[in-house]
Amino acid sequence: MPVREILQLGNPVLRQVAHPVADPSAPEVAALVQDLTDTVAHWRETTGYGRAIAAPQIGALKRVVLLRLPGREVWPLINPSIVARSPETPLVWDACLSFLAIFIQVPRHSWITVRYQDLGGQWHETRAGAEDDLAELLQHEIDHLDGILSIDRVVDVRSICTREEFERRYRADSPYGR
Template sequence: MAVREVLQLGNPLLREVSEPVEDPTSPEVARIVEDLRDTLAHWRATTTYGRGIAAPQIGVLKRIVFLNLPELGPWPLINPTITAKSPETMVVWDACLSFLSIFMQVERHREVTVRYQDLRGTWHEVRAGEAHNLSELLQHEIDHLDGILAIDRVVDVKTIVTRQEFERRYRAHSPYAR
């Protein structure tokens, strides 16, 4: 439908908690998902980054996430919630379309279970682990719905690096290498 502006770090809307979607089958939700798809595709094409995006990043305070991974294809999640987290955690490199000039290491749960609706309103549950780096990606995007940013979860401020430095030193061993 449209490539939308991605709100940047400092915009107060990124810190707001999103409202649940009442009707996942509505034309409004379909338009938001199309805008998320188009915006993510644009960022991926122009920056080579972007595996997922949340509605608050385009200024829509609704509980909608859109992922697009080569292995899994386009995947809209409506009203996603994490229902279980493994006690085991991992430290991963994280970045965000809302502040793509910096990267940092954050701690995430190794596995999560996520409950969500599809565009037909049907409920699903997925158990995500390290395969496709899905666990950390889902945690990142669902955090957006609660007004939490990756920078809030940094494990050590000394791990914050510029995009240029990340690409020089770490990109080859990260999920962004594709």
Template sequence: MAIRNVLQLGDPGLRVVSEPVADPGAPEIAALLTDLQDTLTHWRTTTTYGRGIAAPQIGVPLRVIFLHLEQPWPLINPTIIAHSEEQMVVWDACLSFLCIFCQVWRYQQVDVRYQDLQGAWHTVHAEGDLAELLQHEIDHLDGILALDRMTDIRTMCTREEFEKRYRERSPYAR
């Protein structure tokens, strides 16, 4: 459909709490998911970054995220319903501020409930990199950015420094 502009750090649209999707099977939700997929594919091709994108990042305040790992994975109305007590520190960045990387706290494991395009509910148990990614994208739906979860401001670095020093040991190396 379309490659959409990704809102950048400072745009108030990134801080809006998203509304639930009433009808996951609606044609406008399918069109939104196509735009999210096209936009994410464009970013992955041009920057080599981008495992997921949330609708608020393209200015649509709906509870929709699109992941692309081994295959496309749309999640509608995702919610974290459980998480481990154990946390981990991971490097994080965002298509909305790809020039900045920082370390953030995330739960090691999460259970996420979401709907598919037919409206059926699913639950996924995620650990490690997938748990981190789901938390990052669901945070977008609540107007929360990775920078809000930073462990220490001294971990913040530019993309160039991250690539030189840390990328090889991160999920972004894949």
């Protein structure tokens, strides 16, 4: 499958709400998941960034998220939704393949419970926390499905920095340094 172009900040498609997937087992969903897998792998290899991607980032307005965490199996989530959240919302560093030149700090819930379907259509729930920064990552990707970008959640514009400055000052202590 081809590596797809990632839409960049300013593209209006990134602000649209993705549609639910009616049949997670459909061949076109498997093809979309493969495109997402190939695309995020390419970005990880060429930039050192890319742990996950949402279908709207490649122009597909479907509720599909793909996680590709180092040392773990590729994990597609179809029709994911957050069904529970911690009351705590610490500030975390956030970056996005749709605007990789900018790093920001945003509040994210310490843990969340996500309900989703697999490629066979089975429903699952998982509780995500600090391990692998999974809670932060899933919140970021599910926001994409609702047309929300992490830059919309910045609480202090003074936290915005360039990729170069982030690399110099903060990467080692962030999830991106692992």
